[in-house]
Amino acid sequence: MAHLVLNCDGVDLVTDKLGNVTTIGRAPSNHIVIDxxxxxxxxxxIxxxxxxxxLKDLDSTNGTQVNGVFITDVELKDGDKIRFGSVVAVFAGCCRKARYLVCSTSNQPRRE
Incomplete structure (x- = not known):
């Protein structure tokens, strides 16, 4: 099963296995919460x-990038570098698990 590895303030956080549908966002109702x-x-x-x-961007304010390119919908490959706003993640085929994932990072400029 696949995972995401998010870099939050210089610390790598590994998500639980991605399910059939995994939502990502700031709201607490998401499977992966990025504060x-x-x-x-x-x-x-995802x-x-x-x-x-x-991976599908849900018309987010600052967009989603894969390997430096803004996307709307793309197939993920092992090792792809994903950016949700200013938060960087890597798509991985297998990794160790984390119990929770709430990522807090510094404020970065927004996309115009």
Missing amino acids: NPTVSAQHAI GRSADSYR
């Missing part, structure tokens, strides 16, 4: 189908 002002309340979603995972 950062550059991340939208409902920022993005969906699994067969042997692949797709």
Whole structure:
């Protein structure tokens, strides 16, 4: 099962296994909560189908990037570098698990 590794203030945080649908955003109702002002309340979603995972931006204010390119919907590959607002993550095929994930980072400039 796949995971995300988020870098929060220089510390790598590893998510639990990604499910069939994993929501990402600032709101507490998300599966992965990122407490950062550059991340939208409902920022993005990762969906699994067969042997692949797709990342979709949910029309977030500051966008979602994969490997430096703003995306709307893309298939993820192992090692892809993802940016939710100013928060950086890496998509990984397997990693150790973390019990919780609430990421707080510094305020970064917003996309115009």
